[in-house]
Amino acid sequence: MEYEAPIAQEVSVYADTPGVIEEQHEQLKKENLALQEEVKQLNSQLAAMQQVIIQAKKTTMARAKFSATVIAAKSRQEKYLHMLLENSPDIIIFLDKNLCFAYCTHVFLTRTRIPHFGLINGRSFEEVMERSGNKAFALRISQVFQQALTEKKTIEIQEFLDIGSDEDFRNYTILITPMIEAEGVAKGLMISFHDITELLKAKQQAEDASKAKSQFLASMSHEIRTPMNAIIGMSDLMRTDNLDVVQQGYFMDIKKMSKALLQIINDILDFSKIEAGNLELVPVHFNLLGLYDNICSMSKFTAMSKELEFRSEFDDSIPEVVYGDEVRIRQVITNLVNNAIKYTQEGYVHFKVQRVTRNGAEWIAFMVKDTGIGIKQENFSKLFSTFQQFDSSKNRGVVGTGLGLSITKNLVTMMGGIVEFESEYGIGSVFTVYLPLVKGDPSKTEKTKVLERVIALDTVQVLVVDDNSINLTVALGFLATHHIYPDTAQSGFEAIERVKTKHYDLVFMDHMMPGMDGTEATQCIRNSENEWLKKMPIVALSANAVSGAREAFFEAGMDDFISKPIDATQLNLVLAKWLPQDKINMEAHSSSDPQAPIDEQFAALVNELNQLGIMDSTVGLSHVGNDYTTYIQILRQFCIELDTYIKEIRLFSADKNWKEYTIRLHAMKGVFANMGVDGLSKWAYSLEYASRNGNHVKCIEETEAFCEDMLRFREKLCTTSLMDKGATKEKQQVDEKVLREKLDALAKACTYGESNSADALATELEGFSFNAEVDERLAGICGLVVSLDYDVVIEQIESLVHVLS
Numbered sequence: 001m002e003y004e005a006p007i008a009q010e011v012s013v014y015a016d017t018p019g020v021i022e023e024q025h026e027q028l029k030k031e032n033l034a035l036q037e038e039v040k041q042l043n044s045q046l047a048a049m050q051q052v053i054i055q056a057k058k059t060t061m062a063r064a065k066f067s068a069t070v071i072a073a074k075s076r077q078e079k080y081l082h083m084l085l086e087n088s089p090d091i092i093i094f095l096d097k098n099l100c101f102a103y104c105t106h107v108f109l110t111r112t113r114i115p116h117f118g119l120i121n122g123r124s125f126e127e128v129m130e131r132s133g134n135k136a137f138a139l140r141i142s143q144v145f146q147q148a149l150t151e152k153k154t155i156e157i158q159e160f161l162d163i164g165s166d167e168d169f170r171n172y173t174i175l176i177t178p179m180i181e182a183e184g185v186a187k188g189l190m191i192s193f194h195d196i197t198e199l200l201k202a203k204q205q206a207e208d209a210s211k212a213k214s215q216f217l218a219s220m221s222h223e224i225r226t227p228m229n230a231i232i233g234m235s236d237l238m239r240t241d242n243l244d245v246v247q248q249g250y251f252m253d254i255k256k257m258s259k260a261l262l263q264i265i266n267d268i269l270d271f272s273k274i275e276a277g278n279l280e281l282v283p284v285h286f287n288l289l290g291l292y293d294n295i296c297s298m299s300k301f302t303a304m305s306k307e308l309e310f311r312s313e314f315d316d317s318i319p320e321v322v323y324g325d326e327v328r329i330r331q332v333i334t335n336l337v338n339n340a341i342k343y344t345q346e347g348y349v350h351f352k353v354q355r356v357t358r359n360g361a362e363w364i365a366f367m368v369k370d371t372g373i374g375i376k377q378e379n380f381s382k383l384f385s386t387f388q389q390f391d392s393s394k395n396r397g398v399v400g401t402g403l404g405l406s407i408t409k410n411l412v413t414m415m416g417g418i419v420e421f422e423s424e425y426g427i428g429s430v431f432t433v434y435l436p437l438v439k440g441d442p443s444k445t446e447k448t449k450v451l452e453r454v455i456a457l458d459t460v461q462v463l464v465v466d467d468n469s470i471n472l473t474v475a476l477g478f479l480a481t482h483h484i485y486p487d488t489a490q491s492g493f494e495a496i497e498r499v500k501t502k503h504y505d506l507v508f509m510d511h512m513m514p515g516m517d518g519t520e521a522t523q524c525i526r527n528s529e530n531e532w533l534k535k536m537p538i539v540a541l542s543a544n545a546v547s548g549a550r551e552a553f554f555e556a557g558m559d560d561f562i563s564k565p566i567d568a569t570q571l572n573l574v575l576a577k578w579l580p581q582d583k584i585n586m587e588a589h590s591s592s593d594p595q596a597p598i599d600e601q602f603a604a605l606v607n608e609l610n611q612l613g614i615m616d617s618t619v620g621l622s623h624v625g626n627d628y629t630t631y632i633q634i635l636r637q638f639c640i641e642l643d644t645y646i647k648e649i650r651l652f653s654a655d656k657n658w659k660e661y662t663i664r665l666h667a668m669k670g671v672f673a674n675m676g677v678d679g680l681s682k683w684a685y686s687l688e689y690a691s692r693n694g695n696h697v698k699c700i701e702e703t704e705a706f707c708e709d710m711l712r713f714r715e716k717l718c719t720t721s722l723m724d725k726g727a728t729k730e731k732q733q734v735d736e737k738v739l740r741e742k743l744d745a746l747a748k749a750c751t752y753g754e755s756n757s758a759d760a761l762a763t764e765l766e767g768f769s770f771n772a773e774v775d776e777r778l779a780g781i782c783g784l785v786v787s788l789d790y791d792v793v794i795e796q797i798e799s800l801v802h803v804l805s
Helices: 018-087 106-112 125-131 135-151 197-237 245-276 288-305 326-342 377-382 404-414 469-480 492-501 518-526 531-535 549-556 568-578 600-610 617-622 628-654 658-675 678-692 696-718 736-751 755-766 772-786 790-804
Strands: 091-096 101-104 155-161 170-180 186-195 284-287 309-314 321-324 348-358 361-370 418-424 428-436 453-456 462-465 487-489 506-510 538-542 560-563 584-587
Touching: 091 106, 125 135, 135 155, 135 170, 135 186, 170 197, 284 288, 288 309, 288 326, 288 348, 326 348, 326 361, 326 404, 326 428, 404 418, 404 428, 453 568, 462 469, 462 492, 469 568, 469 628, 469 658, 487 492, 492 506, 492 518, 506 518, 518 531, 518 538, 518 549, 560 568, 568 584, 600 617, 600 628, 617 628, 628 658, 628 696, 658 678, 658 696, 678 696, 736 755, 736 772, 736 790, 755 772, 772 790
Parallel strands: 309 348, 462 487, 462 506, 506 538, 538 560
Antiparallel strands: 091 101, 091 186, 155 170, 170 186, 284 321, 348 361, 361 428, 418 428, 453 584
């Protein structure tokens, strides 16, 4: 709408003159023009205002549309976020700064059987968890919540928890994350529960599988090694003078490959022990220069066979005697030197031992340099991996598992050392092992001397056969002074099976044994088709020194005789006579040299026993090489096994089984003689003699009195601290995993007749504590180990493992 100009005021009819009228008319015209101009301006302003109103309407409409779009986007975002949270398998909870529920996912409501969130909205976390039966957890985690809020940092914990109190305990990783505002104020917490139960199960299964693999490798290595040793041993005994050149070549290849295969088996066994954590270091004081000379002498011969130059250096500043695991150090260095020779076709191998300083510490550096094939740079990272061999096209014919360097790396790490290498492909390699320099004590080294005393090398194989565990203990104690650690058998039948599967250099055979005695077992061995068994040295070991006994032994096929109790000088002569000369050394023997180290605690115990006046410990000690440890051990064995002896003697007497009765009394005669109990030894002999010669009335009349006297003798022994074995030592509390590992190792040692390992493990287990029932069973098992009753030990271990399960 537009404004209209007002009509000019009519001219007054009363105007007096024409001039006045004209003047008024002009005035009106001017006013009319002014009004028209004002109307134009107003119309222009109105049009502008209308445009502003239109634009404002458009802006309002756009703003409303934008707001609607924002609200819709926010709704979609919230929807997606809600979907994300609700579809997460994890439990997610939002708590405000007062630790009250602001939100939780449906998973939590389902697990806790809460119908809807409204029932817990605004309630404290502690209150809700208490109602779910997790009060202790609620109190514990509330402290962690406060810590996260205060420190404004994410905290991760692990809990084994039954959230819904439905006996479904699960392993959770719990993340507590503070929600921080722009001003840096913690507004609340976000808590997520991630279930890792299945992950842990999978991890345990993988570890069990790895352990099973290691156990399988170890078991198979042992099983394969036995026939391999037999193959190598028999090949050494075979005649080769009747073979032509081609056949001799085949024969030498058989020997070479057999030894290579045995090395592979040994590598697998070492690797499985390392992987299972069962390989232990045994540090000793030893002469490093002697070890160096020994490795050099062997390596020079091998290098010369390939027409290689072998160079060697030894730093004079290195102490003569060092402290470490001599066996494993030898294994590490021998492996590096052998590898260098193996992979070098021409040029030289340089072995150097020197003293160096690294990071302010003294080290011994063993450097092996060669001019061999070298290693490609892309293979550097794989060098110490298992079952790896490189450049097979250039190393064809090189036998090995690829485990050598992996084992070397692990052994060096176990000894606190470092392995470094440099290599240029086609030029050669340098391997350096750094081991901590620890000075040794020359007075504590095992001295190798010459002349009278027999000292066996590691390669000697001896078998001792005796049905009585105490007599076995005595024999093992004597042989240990000659560095001989024999296998054992407790019957003639077992002895026959042993010699069929292993090449023994010497067998000590007891005479009187139940089932099959020593002469019968010897005759069966001699009748074998195996050529070695026909001539293998067998020495009778018997307390039967009556006239004609020696002749009977020789007639049965035995080669020599040692009477019980064992005489150290006589044993030394037999060892010198019958053991292969290339498997023994001779050391000067001085009467001032002690036969065995004296344990002060055992020496005090022997003095206590002497106060009883029931034995002559001086005589008893002389029968075990003055070894206090062995003497105390046989006294303890007697106390443990006496009930079994008495039960058998009474049973055979009642059944009039005089053959077995005679064997048992014969064994008891030797047992008491070894202990220095002359009276009971003579009584046992008189009953043995009566039984053998048909005077069974005497046996029937005196058996019970003899048994009662033995029981009284044991009672007196037990009044001392003899059986307080380890009572003064505080036992170490162990977990099930450690206990199972030690029991498994003990079972294996018993299976393979490794008496020294079994004794060491039994001693270790005696210091362990698990719970009252298990501790009692452990004590029984350790007592059986002392008795060398290994079959029963294995059964008891299986039973105990079942209890643990």
